[in-house]
Amino acid sequence: MQPNLKIQNVGGQSMSTCVVEPWKNGQQVNSFNWVLAVPALTGDVRQPALPPIGGVLPGDEVEFRIKTVNTVPDQG
Numbered sequence: 001m002q003p004n005l006k007i008q009n010v011g012g013q014s015m016s017t018c019v020v021e022p023w024k025n026g027q028q029v030n031s032f033n034w035v036l037a038v039p040a041l042t043g044d045v046r047q048p049a050l051p052p053i054g055g056v057l058p059g060d061e062v063e064f065r066i067k068t069v070n071t072v073p074d075q076g
Contacts, residue, residue, distance in 0.1 A: 001056040005064060006047050007034075014039035019067040022053050025060055029053055031067070 003022065009015040016039040022029045034048045056062060066074045 001053045001062065003050040003053060003062075003064065004047070005050070006045050007040075007066070008045045009040040009042055009069075011069060012042060013070065014041055015044075015069050016040075017071065018048070018069050020048065020050065021065045021067055022050070023063045023065060024053060024056065 007018060007020075016036050018034045018036070020032045020034060022032070030051070032048070032050055034050075036046065040046050050064075053062065068074060
């Protein structure tokens with residue numbers, strides 16, 4: 001499966017890095033450190049090129065968790 005998602009900067013500072021964790025059926029699949037070439041300003045929406053997730057079958061539950069933004073733990 002090739003993830004296709006958008007991330008919006010809802011913080012008060014520019015976003016230059018964002019760690020995203022894909023999960024499948026309650027298990028963490030991997031971790032992706034997205035380094036933005038051009039920082040995202042407050043309100044900007046970006047679409048990272050995340051790596052594919054293998055072995056996704058119909059009925060599987062896939063979620064994406066943002067762990068850190070600019071090396072600071074995400075607040076929600």
